[in-house]
Amino acid sequence: MNSPNTAVDTKDKVVLCCRHALKDRKPLGVQLEGVELVVLLVDGRLSVLHGVCRHQWALMSNGHVEGDALVCAAHGWRYDCFSGRKSGSASVGLAKFEAWIEGDSVWIDRDQVLAWKRNAAGQAPGSADRTLSIDALPTPPGVPVLGNALQLKPNRIHQILEDWCRQLGDRYRIRLPGTQIVALADPEDVRTVLRERPHRFRRFSRMANAISEIGVEGLFNAEGTDWFRQRRMIVPGFSTRRLRGFHDRLTTIVARLEKRWHHAATAGRPVDMRADLMRFTVDVTTGLSFGYDSNTIEKEGDLLQDHLNRIFPALNDRINAPVPYWRYVSLPRDRAVAKAMTEVKGIIGDMVEKSRQRLAAAGPDAAPENVLEAMLLSQTEAAAQERLSDDHLVGNVLTLLLAGEDTTANTLAWMLYLLLENPAHLATLRDEVDDLYAEGRTRPRFEDLGGRPFLDAVTQETMRLKSVAPMLFLEALQDTTVGDLDIPAGTSVWVLTRIIGLSERYFPEPEAFKPERWLTADAASYGELLFPFGYGPRFCPGRNLALLEIRALMTMLLRSFDIERVAEGEPVREHFAFTLMPSSLHLRLCPRTVS
Missing domain, CATH: 1.10.630.10 (Cytochrome P450)
Structure with missing residues (x-):
């Protein structure tokens, strides 16, 4: 049986979630074709919107409904539940997608979501025709074999990385044995990486392993x-x-x-x-x-x-x-x-x-x-x-x-x-x-x-x-x-x-x-x-x-x-x-x- 918040493909249309997974005025997050969606049932009316806030890309499924407004949990930005428009700004809003209920399923037109995704990708960072290899990035001087490993002192690693950034620029490469590391400090680069978690980026595996081994699984x-x-x-x-x-x-x-x-x-x-x-x-x-x-x-x-x-x-x-x-x-x-x-x-x-x-x-x-x-x-x-x-x-x-x-x-x-x-x-x-x-x-x-x-x-x-x-x-x-x-x-x-x-x-x-x-x-x-x-x-x-x-x-x-x-x-x-x-x-x- 499919999870109630997992989209199911049926060729020309998609089952977005089960009807019983929806609770009145309780946002439900669903992902379809890599696009975050938020599904709302407000006084019996269904609405499906793009599921991330236009401010800092927080998930709108973590928000709450007040009246006819969907309120972001991060900074309180308010969007109309049915139109997606931001309160007080006609030019800012969440994309709205056509959806309907048949039996015990919520359905959506996948082509509409894909078209929106292609349009958004054409405007997003990362769409440049010419790309740069990480091998072309500058790197701080190190030593043979160990590279920069001896320079990274744990108690002041932040200052060391920041000093290298001042010397080498907003993008540079760090050399450690068996590990490729890229340091990024350009604001748009930072936003791009953080809004693509957890789909394209995850926590550094060495950190994740250390956290698990010490006994924290949360x-x-x-x-x-x-x-x-x-x-x-x-x-x-x-x-x-x-x-x-x-x-x-x-x-x-x-x-x-x-x-x-x-x-x-x-x-x-x-x-x-x-x-x-x-x-x-x-x-x-x-x-x-x-x-x-x-x-x-x-x-x-x-x-x-x-x-x-x-x-x-x-x-x-x-x-x-x-x-x-x-x-x-x-x-x-x-x-x-x-x-x-x-x-x-x-x-x-x-x-x-x-x-x-x-x-x-x-x-x-x-x-x-x-x-x-x-x-x-x-x-x-x-x-x-x-x-x-x-x-x-x-x-x-x-x-x-x-x-x-x-x-x-x-x-x-x-x-x-x-x-x-x-x-x-x-x-x-x-x-x-x-x-x-x-x-x-x-x-x-x-x-x-x-x-x-x-x-x-x-x-x-x-x-x-x-x-x-x-x-x-x-x-x-x-x-x-x-x-x-x-x-x-x-x-x-x-x-x-x-x-x-x-x-x-x-x-x-x-x-x-x-x-x-x-x-x-x-x-x-x-x-x-x-x-x-x-x-x-x-x-x-x-x-x-x-x-x-x-x-x-x-x-x-x-x-x-x-x-x-x-x-x-x-x-x-x-x-x-x-x-x-x-x-x-x-x-x-x-x-x-x-x-």
Whole structure:
């Protein structure tokens, strides 16, 4: 039997999906002839549209329906469900395809889809008549046999790749034994590669293998149809409705951290800011995604966070190791990582069991209250080929923990570092935060956190200068082209995203911290050049949660405390360990007296 979201060829017309796979006002993603489609049933009316947003190519099947509008989950762009036109713009929209229901099947004219695909390809990058071989690309000097292998230091690999980009240009080749690697840093090249995932490009196989071997089998590491299946269950857990409902719990977590920092301030004790921010993001992730109150903020010793902190650096080391030694011998650090994984999986097992008990008590009509419960229900409700295995269940919980902890915490740490280096901007931001309380409010409401333009500008500028994901390691699944560059199947493609934001070709005074640039008419064009949450179908589903955490944390911190750097022996440096983090960031807090 065919999967309900797999198109079936019947010569001159195509069965797009089964009628019973459609639920009212629930977008369904289907792929036909390599074209992403979104199928909608709205109050009994059928509509089939091109399935990727015109903004940053996020999948529209991950969005939701409001009235007659299909809303993108990434940035909230709205399209009419039946015409495909974007709200407020007659010239922008999603292509609409003729479709109809016969019996228990949804049918579509395949020729119409193919014609649209040919027309789109004629306008897309990669359609040049003359192409360039990767052998013609410049390459940094290396040594015989090993090529550039000895130059790629894991903890600063991003800086090395960016330096080569400045010397050699936006396209160059890296020589490693037995591996063809192309580095790309042109914005259009980057967009082309990212929007063709997971069809033409996948995660770098060495990275994928290292992630699997350490014990993570989830959305981050999934590819192809497996990725689509897992993504459908996870994305709804980060919807605006879920975030709004989570606001009270988020406020509780923020208050716990404020209390912790008041104790440190009263005792005159410096705060290891990155460590405390990771406590915060772990508690938020476990609360929203799993309905589990880990409360690492108020605990000490043997924390979930402590175990997670061993895993990311180990992943980075294994991805960059010249030989996969851990397959043959286990060193003390490998045993420590294995122990951390065992402890984390034990905690995850406790989360899973409590969620199963709640669902069992709620009965057969139970509705999921978080991502974990949605995945558990899928194990019993989905067809066998759609069902998540127990390994995938645990892997996705671990994936969300790792991704939710490290990226947001490091972005917040870099934001504080940059603000302290630029006190005038810190003062401006504090004034904006204080305005939230002008009406005697004791805490910001959910809607208040979304209307802080300077805070959002500071966030954007931080992600431009200190993107926690400055590069992506991918691999071509088939012979393909990017612009006019031929890329053979199996070629590693390293996409350098941060360097674009540091180029004076695109940003005036690129090395300067200037949040005000995001408050000008150029802000929209600047935004098209940054990829802090990715781009295309694999756009990060946790973007809106990350921004909510940043707004809530910074609002509390700047309202309640004055902050200053603690004198340290060495300056704060960029340290890459799967994500980009500050080498050290200790701050001294002093409670503010606010009238």
